[in-house]
Amino acid sequence: MSELTPILPRTARSYQSNAFATSTNNNDDTSSSPSSSSEKLDPLHLASLHFYYAFHGIPSPPNTRETTNGQWEAHLKFSKSENPERFICIFVLILVTFLETPLWCATGDGTSESAAATTTFSFLTTDHCDSPTESQIYLSMQSYLPYMYTIPVETLSNLYLLYLSYLEMLTLPQSSRRRPPPLPFLRLWLPLLSLLDTLALLVFLPPFRLSPYFRLILLALTPSILTNLKYCLLIMPPFMNILTIFASFYAFSAYLLMTFLHMDDDSENFEQLYAPGCEYRNRGGSVEDECDKNDKGFETLAQSLYTMSVTSTNADIPGGFLPTYAYQRLYGVYWILYLFFCNFLFQHLVLAVVYNCYVVCLKEDKINFFSYRAQGLKNCYSELLEHDKGSTEGDEIGVSLDAVFDFMQIINDFEIFNPIRAEHIKYMFHALDEDHSGVIDLIEFYKFCEVVRNSYTVYKKDSWTISRVGGRLKAALLRMRGSVEDGSLKRIFNYILMLNCCCLFMESYQDLRKGELIILEQDTWGWIEFSFSMVYMFELSIKLATVPWTKFLAFRSNLFDAVVTLLLFAASVVWAVPSVHVSSDLYRHFSILRLLRLIELVKDTDRFGFISDCVISMAEGSVPVVGSVFFATAVFCVLGTQMYGGLIYADNEDLEESEMFKNDMDVLNFNDFSMGFMTFVSFLVSGGPVTEVIDAFGVVGRFGQPCSVIFFYAYFYVVCYVLFNVFVAFIIDAFLVNYESQFIEEDSFSRRLMGGGGDDMIQVEEGHEVIQHKASSSDVLYKKMFSEELEAMLEEATVIPSNWLD
Template identity: 25%
Template sequence: MSESNLLLPTLSCHERAAWIVDETTRGAPIPNAQSIPRTRLSRDRYLFVENTRYVRQLAVIALILLSFFELPSYCSPHRQCVAVDGTSASLSLSGVPYISPLPQFLFNIFLLAILIFFFIYDTLYLPGTALHIHPKRLSLLFSALVLDAVYVIAFAGYPPFRLAPFLRALLPLFYFHSLRECTTAILAVLNPFFDVVTIVALFTFIFGWIVTLVFHDVPEADRYFGNLVTGLYSAFTSLTTADWPMQIMAVLDVSRPSALLFLAFILIGVLMLFNVLLAVVYNAYTGHMEDLVVRKLQDRRYSLGLAYDVLTEQDGVVTLPDVRLLFDELRKNKKHSHMDDQQTQLLFTALDRDGDETISRDEFLGIVDALQLRFVLELENVSPVERFFPSFYHTEGWQNVAKYVRSKSFSYVIDMVMIVNVLVVLLESTMDLREKDTPKSVLIFAAIECGFSFVYILEMVAKTASQGFDRYWRDYGNRFDFAVTWLLLAGAIYALYPYTENDRTIVRYLVLLRCLRLFTLFAKMPRFRKLVQVFTVLVPASAPLFSFFFLSLYVFTAAGVEMFGGLIYRNNPALNPDNNQLVDAFVGNDYWTLNFNDMAAGWYTLFSSVIVAYLTEIAEAIAATSRFGSWTKWFFILNFVVNSLIVSNCVLAFVVDLFVMQDEDDEDELILSDLQGRYGSKRVKILHRYSTAEEVYRTMFRDRVNEVLSKDD
């Protein structure tokens, strides 16, 4: 039976318009108004699925993390996991405790049941506006995950191969919209990237072939250039600067002029070709993001145009009561639950650019951007002194005190106190590092810190008394000062108790806590404040990129555990430098904890390799112990190409773009100033929140965006 034949309450135009706005802010613009169901029951079902999205996302994250606690496939009841000293142990080298097979199975099934329940609910009850993308692919993925769980149980929790980690890596692409867009952007980099990589590979091959041809019969160079395969690999590691300059040292005593050949190789390869790679990745990634931003903006404007048409079906105009009814429905979505009546009034004023008390179609198209604004209504200066002691508040003496507390002179005095406090902290930490501190010195420093804490408390009391607690607490810097001050006082009082040797660790933590006051001082410096603003934007906006980086390493780690798990331990004869000189660096540097004996250790190993570009020690150790021999080095080369050259450069491109955007943010400041001017005497402060990479790039490509908007108009 169709939904239209059911005797159910229908949605008003405001509720249907709110549904379209919800979908648009979710990143799924509506292609036509007819695709939105018209019954209240469908809307309630939609809100249930949408408001529980975090449950599904947490379940996906939990499934990913579960892989780090599962027994590796090389483990069995007869062969427990290998510890770093070659003995059997129930804990991995990373120190992460493994989950036994039965709890692992139950936890896995429980998380899958949550995801499958919402998937079936969404598919059955919201077929026209399903919140899951590519339902057929997702159903196949769920089927594979369930079969894998049964497969693990069939082997009593010790399967010979684990497929689940690879399947789980696909789940975030279905449940995190921003991660899916990030993946698409990185894939767009591949074609131009491989064009340049081909040139780099050819250049490396020619150099490795020439050097091997010249030095293959030199005994000192046999380790690096004894044959063509070894020579090509040494040329590659030279290009990554791993082990440099060991490769050149092997031939330098034989031929001093050969240094010029290596110098030319490094200059051309590292300083030119690798920077060309960076430029190609930067241009391709930024270009794709520009096209994506423009395309999504066009889709958004079309979808919001549909919402406006639905909203004006009856009266043909949108007024403040219409906006209030719209937000009454939007507030049912947790994303917009913070929009109270006062915020709705402020947002209406922000949308009403011409001040005619109605919202035109063009003005309504900016509602998604307006929802990104945070309105802060400045409070009146009502201090507790004025409230409880009005006669004293109006005296000339108190007014002078309050004026001084709000002046820069008072701030300078507190800054000087903090500088002295920092010097005391440096003196105390120096005595601790040199082990010259005594119980008496600890008590003295604790007493001094109590004095500083009381000064900071007096500062808080003075600010609260002069401007009121509400205004004081609204400033996040004041909240930070408040928390640190009371923690410092509590720590100092604790240290004043009878001193014991067990208190040494507490005192060290107290010293670190005191250093937090430095941030208050730095926050007053314009340069530092600008840097903090960049990081407040960088952290949420770059989350998809860093999530992709984590998942990329996760997939490589899962493959590494399957192929190389249990190979690295101290008593392994293949890792004896007397038998294989290629592993002497691994053994000599005590790299035993860098291995693939479990997921956590393997992920850290690959992360360390990416940070330093390439770790030849790990590659040689795995090659010496693996049944695949030297072919295993291709695993590490592929990890270098994907994570060091592609993903890391995409992260670098975004960070560079973000700093450029912050430097060119003057136009946004003018726009916000214009908005604040519409509120007259209400003293409304408007803050723009850049919470996604798309919003960052919209600001960067403002000229292109404005060009698109003008064409659409």
């Protein structure tokens, strides 16, 4: 739910719908478009350009004053075309990766009898794939899209991305003295290379495609994910140092243990090759078939390294050390020492190194981000002073209301944030002009720029119903509105929801007992659910009658309740009609959805409210980290699909005796892009690689066991040890910051600079209110993390240069 706070003071003047038109600034150039494309920008448009750079957290180019009107128009056109169209195109391309037919399925690979003579490519592929022997093969059960559909969609998306890259190239400075940034050129080449790869697919059959990688790189180039990936690159050097020590330790341990186990191979006294207990239990059968040798997993040096590396990740425990320990108990001391150093000391040392490097990189980047923002806003304010020169009276240094109107008209054209209506600008100006000087100074301008990032909704206090009735009915509705606003109505219906929850639980318990326990007849339960649906409809009617619709729809939880309540009511009415037979289970599902409102009770409690707020803020702030994990996993999934697609199926003779088939793990495969994700999820959550999967792909793969081990261990070390540990580090740091901030009261200076509201901003004109929707909580979280550094930096940024006083 969006955080809503009133923003306007009692003393604010009533707004006028033609506020922009009544501007009386002495500068006649108040239009949103400059005149000539070859002329340099005037101060007003330069201010908007500084504002654009500031809120993207990047420094303004040193030759910003050399920017022409044509480049400004290119900036404007690019900003309008990029957001959200670029993200939509990237999302479509990622969706194509999930839905397109796997390349191994669209071509005959020559392994089956039907395809032995030829290799063909089909643009009209059916929605399923067969194994080479036409036996059972695990797929994601999704209907694949033929290439005749995916190629046009992919082509159109890449063409639009090329158009955006062209617009972005036009915004770059033309001066040869400044090296252009590489990111726009990379955004230009990736769609172009993807189109060439698609053309190669149409002309001849390539062994694999590069387009899926290009799509994922485009996803990685989004600002938030790219920044997080930069952190990971900076983490890699210290991580490789500790990983080298880590690998050297378990490699030496593997060599040492293999030497111990084979030390007495030629001795006459060395007769016991199996664990004594196992040999005794299987004395009636074949010991060789049933019992593990004491050197299982340590037959060769390569096998010893593999066994020790798997054990060091907490996978295959205790299976890795059971044969040696069962044979000789003294090896238990060796394994205890090994597990202590590898699985406790080094594992947590890796997390500590990643956490420390991540926090350092995050702090440096965010400090730079907000420093660039503060400096950009300072440059923006300087240009506004130049634009507003001569229109202010007295010795006050500040920007007038007319200049702010002109400035916001251009910012609205940039579409950086939701458009701000002219009347809101007037309210905000007077609310932020705390000294009532008629101009806003630099500190007030910082606060103003933070506030305009949010969106606003104006609504009347009285609902449509209250404004059109009178007498006792209006008084009753006003009392009901009071119950809605103070939460008493919500508390009453929360008790009803809990009663409904108990009824649903008893009804479900009765269904599970299969008629052994009859609490109430099924029709009786149906009428009880019908009664609850009527009660919920009554609650919704009260809210709609007393709360303005604009305010009601401003809360996403209200919208969810309204939709679910209406669906539940409609299902109940249909069920109650005698001529229509509808199972009571149908609207029981809607009742369960309605009960999700009980989750709000968790937020209202002192015990769990803080935790729920932490979860929400951390979930929003961790989106870039999760996006980085998705990107890396998707790259490995594409590679796995191209290497191992279609090789895991029921009749594969090479896997008949494998642990994968014995343990029913053949569903973990790379037969399509979607299934590869679940294969890697098992690696993420299990704390180590799944040996059954690695061994199976080593058998069926073209390059054998070494390639399989390298492939899966590369994923494990890069994604699990680095990216996933970055996610853990972020969660730890964010929770600690939220925990500490609940005991710290933000001072007035920080509230001014960070855009926080105050008690003086509570009301608008009579009969109206304005609610403010916070743009994002991620900035707030980072400001809490580095509040001391940001406060010092902003103190420095608010110092007015001496040349402004002239």
